[in-house]
Amino acid sequence: MQHRPRPLRTRFWTPGTIIMLLFMAVGGVCIVARHLGGLAYATHLDDAHPWGLWIGVDVASGVALAAGGFTTSFLAHILGRERYEPVLRSAILTAALGYTFVAIGVTLDIGRSWAIWKPMFFWNPHSALLEVAVCVMAYLTVLYIEFFPVVTERFGQRFRILAWMNRLIGPFMWVFIILGVVLSCMHPSSLGTLMLIAPTKVHPLWYTPILPLLFLLSAFAVGYPMVVFETGLATKSLHLESEMEILGPLSRFTVLVLGVYMVVKIGDMAVRGTYVYLLNGSMQSNSFLVKVVFGVVVPWFMLLSSRVRKSRGALFAASTLIVLGVLMNRINVFVVAYEAPYTKVHYFPSVSEIAVTAGLVAALMFLCRMAVTWLPVISAPFASPGPDMQNPKATEVR
Amino acid sequence: MNVPEVDEKEVSHPHDARPTEHVECPSCEKVCHEVNHLPAPSLPFADKRVFNETRRMDAGSFTVVNRYFPGKLDEHNIPVPVYVKLQCMHCQDPACASACITGALTKKENGAVYYDVSLCIGCRYCMVACPFEVPAYEYSEPLMPRVRKCTFCYERITRDGRLPACADTQE
Numbered sequence: 001m002q003h004r005p006r007p008l009r010t011r012f013w014t015p016g017t018i019i020m021l022l023f024m025a026v027g028g029v030c031i032v033a034r035h036l037g038g039l040a041y042a043t044h045l046d047d048a049h050p051w052g053l054w055i056g057v058d059v060a061s062g063v064a065l066a067a068g069g070f071t072t073s074f075l076a077h078i079l080g081r082e083r084y085e086p087v088l089r090s091a092i093l094t095a096a097l098g099y100t101f102v103a104i105g106v107t108l109d110i111g112r113s114w115a116i117w118k119p120m121f122f123w124n125p126h127s128a129l130l131e132v133a134v135c136v137m138a139y140l141t142v143l144y145i146e147f148f149p150v151v152t153e154r155f156g157q158r159f160r161i162l163a164w165m166n167r168l169i170g171p172f173m174w175v176f177i178i179l180g181v182v183l184s185c186m187h188p189s190s191l192g193t194l195m196l197i198a199p200t201k202v203h204p205l206w207y208t209p210i211l212p213l214l215f216l217l218s219a220f221a222v223g224y225p226m227v228v229f230e231t232g233l234a235t236k237s238l239h240l241e242s243e244m245e246i247l248g249p250l251s252r253f254t255v256l257v258l259g260v261y262m263v264v265k266i267g268d269m270a271v272r273g274t275y276v277y278l279l280n281g282s283m284q285s286n287s288f289l290v291k292v293v294f295g296v297v298v299p300w301f302m303l304l305s306s307r308v309r310k311s312r313g314a315l316f317a318a319s320t321l322i323v324l325g326v327l328m329n330r331i332n333v334f335v336v337a338y339e340a341p342y343t344k345v346h347y348f349p350s351v352s353e354i355a356v357t358a359g360l361v362a363a364l365m366f367l368c369r370m371a372v373t374w375l376p377v378i379s380a381p382f383a384s385p386g387p388d389m390q391n392p393k394a395t396e397v398r
Numbered sequence: 399m400n401v402p403e404v405d406e407k408e409v410s411h412p413h414d415a416r417p418t419e420h421v422e423c424p425s426c427e428k429v430c431h432e433v434n435h436l437p438a439p440s441l442p443f444a445d446k447r448v449f450n451e452t453r454r455m456d457a458g459s460f461t462v463v464n465r466y467f468p469g470k471l472d473e474h475n476i477p478v479p480v481y482v483k484l485q486c487m488h489c490q491d492p493a494c495a496s497a498c499i500t501g502a503l504t505k506k507e508n509g510a511v512y513y514d515v516s517l518c519i520g521c522r523y524c525m526v527a528c529p530f531e532v533p534a535y536e537y538s539e540p541l542m543p544r545v546r547k548c549t550f551c552y553e554r555i556t557r558d559g560r561l562p563a564c565a566d567t568q569e
Binding site: 039040041043047051111114116118122123127129197199342 | 455501520522529
């Protein structure tokens with residue numbers, strides 16, 4: 001039975017939200033420190049390592065992990081599979097918030113934060129980074145537009161201008177949906193293109209001419225696992241009924257897309273002959289192995305089993321592995337694999353860098369929580385306490 | 399990428415500084431610091447102890463001279479040193495200029511790879527792109543940090559018609 005999305009109106013101030021607020025406060029202090037003392041004060045970045053945790057995680061991983069938005073949109077709207085609609089709004093919400101924090105992450109990382117507007121007007125058409133910037137800005141706008149009806153549904157009665165704007169956009173929403181899916185195929189691959197300019201500095205296990213393709217495929221592959229992951233967290237913390245009748249079938253697509261990624265990734269290694277580096281015990285090789293084995297191969301085999309796909313716990317575990325795998329892959333490509341050719345000092349993020357990243361993630365979760373509490377995002381009914389909830393498999397999968 | 403035609407004979411290339419003709423004098427470093435108003439280094443320029451370790455450019459020095467002993471011995475069996483000057487090589491097809499998101503780094507007609515700070519946002523992609531690890535960054539500057547590297551003495555060449563300061567001072 002399809003439930004309507006509605007504001008959950010659960011109690012907002014819980015131990016969880018207060019902890020998030022604490023992380024945000026600490027992150028906020030570090031952000032101020034970064035702007036008062038410069039990047040040298042707040043980070044361990046240096047001339048040999050211009051990009052670190054903030055680029056590797058906040059920017060590169062943030063973009064990948066918000067991929068649930070366009071993949072679900074593609075399925076529900078473009079392929080017309082309406083049974084996936086109930087998870088669409090939270091997917092778009094996560095994507096909109098995720099990309100907002102990518103933008104904030106970039107603004108903090110660049111040396112001249114106040115100059116963030118310049119790439120809108122000054123273009124070097126040879127730069128892959130320009131494509132990333134313009135595409136992310138465009139996609140962020142599209143995401144806000146796609147989420148706008150949710151806001152209007154809640155506040156349109158009280159603020160007529162919202163309802164009016166919604167009526168203007170409404171007939172063109174299909175343009176934005178298509179644009180959203182198209183744009184989402186462009187910036188993951190451009191992110192992968194970024195490191196192509198540094199062949200002498202990126203470890204051979206990762207440096208491949210098809211790096212853009214690998215980034216794109218992994219962005220596709222992480223879309224539905226991300227939906228499972230965020231839905232699982234919401235279900236648990238908000239005491240909702242699990243949406244396994246949607247998530248289970250959704251994960252069949254993951255098997256296909258992740259499988260393609262796996263074949264291309266391992267095939268690339270075989271074709272270029274870089275498997276010789278796999279077992280040399282270096283930190284980089286081990287990082288590569290952990291990511292491929294635990295982030296791709298293990299969850300792929302798990303998802304092959306329909307029992308796993310129907311089990312709330314196992315599906316969540318497999319999806320989490322994939323999400324962590326993509327996170328690790330981005331950190332690998334931008335930080336672990338990157339070695340300055342002359343300076344042999346190693347980079348490790350500073351406490352401030354970690355605190356800012358944690359603070360941004362906490363802020364993202366905090367805002368997400370606010371949104372599902374007061375906006376009609378989630379459709380799943382509350383789980384009623386009783387024998388039904390003890391048995392997560394009680395929900396039939398069609 | 400369109401690279402402007404450069405007349406090799408007319409332009410002085412600092413990176414042409416031939417290692418074997420170098421002697422122990424890093425006055426090029428001193429002049430570079432003066433002309434570009436760079437901070438004084440920890441060891442005075444004439445102090446030969448700077449050669450005890452190999453140095454790289456940083457936000458406060460656009461060029462450094464390092465000493466190496468490749469193994470050649472002179473008639474008294476004393477190792478013969480070779481001095482190599484490091485700085486931005488103003489590449490014909492600069493990776494930094496290709497990478498720069500706003501086009502702050504461009505290859506000028508006189509050969510200089512020129513940094514226009516007014517376009518820079520501080521993304522440091524140029525530093526990722528440069529295979530020679532040349533561009534340095536003013537990480538300690540909170541609001542207006544700049545990418546720092548040899549400028550080819552661009553204003554000195556174009557406005558005053560002179561040679562780059564380091565080339566103007568060789569013994």
